[in-house]
Amino acid sequence: MKKLNRRNFIKGSLAGGLAAAATGKATKADAAGGTFGGYPDSMGVLVDMTKCIGCRTCEAACNVEQGLPEPDIPFDDYSFFDQHGHGGEKPRTTEKAYTVVNRYEVEGRESPFFRKVQCNHCQEPGCLTSCFVNAYTKTPEGAVIYNPKVCVGCRTCMIACPFYIPAYSFSSAINPIIKKCIMCYDTRLKFGRPPACVEACPQGVMTFGKRKDLVAQAHTKIEESGGKYIDHVYGEKEVGGTSWMYISDVPFEEIGFNMHVGNAPIISYVKDFLAMVPMVLIIWPALFTGFHLLATRKAKTDESNKA
Amino acid sequence: MKKLAQEGYEPIDTLIKPNTNNPWTVKEKLLLGLSPQDYMKQLLRNPFNWFLAVVYAVGIPLLLGRFFFGLGWATHGSYDYPWGLFLGWGLFVMVPLSASGFMLGTTVELFGRKDFKPIERLGLLNGLLGYFFAVVFLEVDLGQPWRLVYPMFVSLGPAAVLFLVAWHVATYLTVQIAELVPATSELMGWVKPKKFVKSIVLGLTVAGIILSTLHQGALGSLFTYAPHKLHPLWISTAFQWILFFCSSIFGGLSMLIVVSALTKWFMSWRCDDNFLKNLDRITIGLGKGCSMALITYLVLKITAIAHDNEWSYLLDGWGMWFFFEMIVGTLIPLAFFTMAIRTDRAGLARFAAMFAVFGIALNRMNTVLITYNWEMYQDIPHWREFCIAIMVYFTYIVVYRAVLYRIPIVYTWRGERK
Amino acid sequence: MGFKKGKIIGLAAILAMAVPLSLPMTVGGQVLELNRLSSLYEGVSFDHDMHIEATSENCTTCHHHTAGTPPEDPNCIPCHMNSGEAESPLCSDCHAAEPFSAANLEKSYNTPRLHHKAKPGLKAVYHLNCLTCHKEVGAPDGCVDCHAMTDKGEKFYRTGKYAPAPGKASGHH
Structure with missing residues (x-):
């Protein structure tokens, strides 16, 4: 599997760990950081949220496809929307559910608004950037997948994900690891097929296709709708772009979307520190040995004077 | 032990028993030269040990529960707050409070300030134990210890900040163990290990500075992965690493001042004159270091706010909380340290150090837990999480005490083998 | 969803009586079995005559322009104003049962100026067409109001006899 080029750059440069010769490469790598922009032919999903009716079929499809544990309540039980997790939050992705549907009561709208939540499969994923065992991979097909065999369970990816997606299997005592949506990579995407949720949706809420086509489609749709849709494709630019994108006729901030994530990928906030690392490794030894020589010169002079 | 000392007990500080050739x-050595009966007696006499018994009676079953039923049993298992007390307190607070190791190593070995020699070993030990227990906390949090080596050897993610933390904490632990080999060698009567470490001490010290600069900074930089989740006053992507590094300097030194004071108050029988008589002078000296780091930190913090233009955030409740942290954790210790230095009052410096330690702890807890998800909701950790964290922390204190009792840290070994 | 069964029958009866004999019907019976996609749910018994009446004989309501009536969507008018009746007005003739099949994706990649690229699949258009309208006019809009869940469906949705044991709906403590 091919990894992000930038990652290979940095890997090559830092794998040597303390090797001084690494600076040149690291600088190049950091210059590349945040400008990757995704694989050219990667796939994506466009979510037309106006169509979602909250039937939870996508959740059921995900459960079956991914072989997830039995849910707490049936997938056709709509009391699910009234459940509240920690701090009164709406249901979110968990170790048992890689996608969930949230219901929003929007002012001035007769029927409730539904929002499907799952991994957005960032072009430059924060989870991938933060993983110190290199468990994550952004595949050329667009999915952000992970290797559960090397996950240590540090949960930094949960910190780094701007969309609060990865979930830790808190219930496992023996082998707790991170779990999340992989866009059905192993069973479907790899073979060119759409994720199970996309296929199962009775309303055609989700369109599967090449990401760049979907971006164009989204804008056409917004344009042709004559002002029905909000003129924003969420995910086109957010945190460097995501493979899953959303259009809506309700302002995104009213339906739980984080509008403060910005357009810069997560790596761009971290790379300054990463660039500083080789500098410290290279400069400190000479600098502090120099300090040592300066600080102890008096003692040395005294010694030689005595001699 | 105080009672024994009054009765004429003399702690071990030589290889050969006094008045014999044995x-x-x-x-x-392990029983402090006491008979097993006397050792038990002094154990039971100490009220602190009874308190410990209660802590362990509650904590051990809970810790076992955590490993049998998973982290979700011991904590809220929150997906929104992936890091709780075990990492928030155990890693993010313990590590800066243990920066004394590299600070004292640098001061004495590198800058040749032999006047700090009496406290160097305590500084190194404070560093070693702090880091060691940070790793213990990490293990309590992560479980599956067999995977702890994965980032080192199995699957490497060198572009990740945590990769640096893992490698640096691991190597730095090794460095600190090496730095304490001389003290252990004296107790055990070994000759070669001590000589060897002495020959590479400069290299170890420089390695210590490099590793500390980077991992103290890296702990801060971990939060640059979540610039949108922390309250802006606690995250500055450009300054985060230097803020964490700079604050770890006064954090580590202040912790050393506090620990040395506790040692003096509760363990004077074990301290020698070299330690006790120099402590006040050294405390003031450390205070000078603290005050410089504090003022630098203060200015950096203000600069960071200016850099991101976050002045407007100072006005609401979060702003007040920020002022509280800055006043209690930075300004008050800065003022007290300054006064202590000017009037040469070690007691006041100790008082200042307590504020500084509290300030660091508050800052780290604010970063990891309190202002994290500030736009979402507040999560108060589960009571089991508190109990386990307290128990592990007291284990740190117990080990600390046991080591100080035995290894020549605050006393000088006499009759060393050459 | 709150719709009384008696009411449906009553409404259907009224509509049935009102059906004139001169409707431009090209399909055989009054009730169509829409069961091409049935899997999790059984097919839908679709009363075509009743819907002709319900839409006041405006075929465009469901069939865009394919039944011969001019399109109403301003985006369709420029091309399809005079398109006339299509060879077949069946949904399934234009809307693929598997919109994201390899062949369909391939076609969309290799035909740069392909029109109706974002055309929804057959399952989607059934629901979008029927359900959207049902919701608007207050007709039944629950899943099982139109089609009964099959055993396979119950297994899929973990409901009915496959429902999780009650009382463990805890999530967190």
């Missing part, structure tokens, strides 16, 4: 056995 060396102390390892068992005798």
Whole structure:
């Protein structure tokens, strides 16, 4: 599997760990950081949220496809929307559910608004950037997948994900690891097929296709709708772009979307520190040995004077 | 032990038993030269040990529960707050409070300030134990210890900040163990290890500075992965690493001042004159270091706010909380340290150090837990999480005390083998 | 969803009586079995005559322009104003049962100026067409109001006899 080029750059440069010769490469790598922009032919999903009716079929499809544990309540039980997790939050992705549907009561709208939540499969994923065992991979097909065999369970990816997606299997005592949506990579995407949720949706809420086509489609749709849709494709630019994108006729901030994530990928906030690392490794030894020589010169002079 | 000391007990500080030709056995060294009965007696006499018994009676079953039923049993298992007390307190607070190791190593070995020699070993030990227990906390949090080596050897993610933390904490632990080899060698009567470490001490010290600069900074930089989740006053992507590094300097030194004061108050029988008589002078000296780091930190913090233009955030409740942290954790210790230095009052410096330690702890807890998800909701950790964290922390204190009792840290070994 | 069964029958009866004999019907019976996609749910018994009446004989309501009536969507008018009746007005003739099949994706990649690229699949258009309208006019809009869940469906949705044991709906403590 091919990894992000930038990652290979940095890997090559830092794998040597303390090797001084690494600076040149690291600088190049950091210059590349945040400008990757995704694989050219990667796939994506466009979510037309106006169509979602909250039937939870996508959740059921995900459960079956991914072989997830039995849910707490049936997938056709709509009391699910009234459940509240920690701090009164709406249901979110968990170790048992890689996608969930949230219901929003929007002012001035007769029927409730539904929002499907799952991994957005960032072009430059924060989870991938933060993983110190290199468990994550952004595949050329667009999915952000992970290797559960090397996950240590540090949960930094949960910190780094701007969309609060990865979930830790808190219930496992023996082998707790991170779990999340992989866009059905192993069973479907790899073979060119759409994720199970996309296929199962009775309303055609989700369109599967090449990401760049979907971006164009989204804008056409917004344009042709004559002002029905909000003129924003969420995910086109957010945190460097995501493979899953959303259009809506309700302002995104009213339906739980984080509008403060910005357009810069997560790596761009971290790379300054990463660039500083080789500098410290290279400069400190000479600098502090120099300090040592300066600080102890008096003692040395005294010694030689005595001699 | 105080009572024994009054009765004429003399702690071990030589290889050979006084008035004989027989060396102390390892068992005798471990029992502080007391008979097993006397050792038990002094254990039971100490009220602190009874308190410990209660802590362990509650904590051990809970810790076992955590490993049998998973982290979700011991904590809220929150997906929104992936890091709780075990990492928030155990890693993010313990590590800066243990920066004394590299600070004292640098001061004495590198800058040749031999006047700080009496406290160097305590500084190194404070560093070693702090880091060691940070790793213990990490293990309590992560479980599956067999995977702890994965980032080192199995699957490497060198572009990740945590990769640096893992490698640096691991190597730095090794460095600190090496730095304390001389003290252990004296107790055990080894000759070669001590000589060897002495020959590479400069290299170890420089390695210590490099590793500390980077991992103290890296702990801060971990939060640059979540610039949108932390309250802006606690995250500055450009300054985060230097803020964490700079604050770890006064954090580590202040912790050393506090620990040395506790040692002096509760363990004077074990301290020698070299330690006790120099402590006040050294405390003031450390205070000078603290005050410089504090003022630098203060200015950096203000600069960071200016850099991101976050002045407007100072006005609401979060702003007040920020002022509280800055006043209690930075300004008050800065003022007290300054006064202590000017009037040469070690007691006041100790008081200042307590504020500084509290300030660091508050800052780290604010970063990891309190202002994290500030736009979402507040998560108060589960009571089991509190109990386990307290128990592990007291284990740190117990080990700390046990080491100070035995290894020549605050006393000088006499009759060393050459 | 709150719709009384008696009411449906009553409404259907009224509509049935009102059906004139001169409707431009090209399909055989009054009730169509829409069961091409049935899997999790059984097919839908679709009363075509009733819907002709319900839409006041405006075929465009469901069939865009394919039944011969001019399109109403301003985006369709420029091309399809005079398109006339299509060879077949069946949904399934234009809307693929598997919109994201390899062949369909391939076609969309290799035909740069392909029109109706974002055309929804057959399952989607059934629901979008029927359900959207049902919701608007207050007709039944629950899943099982139109089609009964099959055993396979119950297994899929973990409901009915496959429902999780009650009382463990805890999530967190």
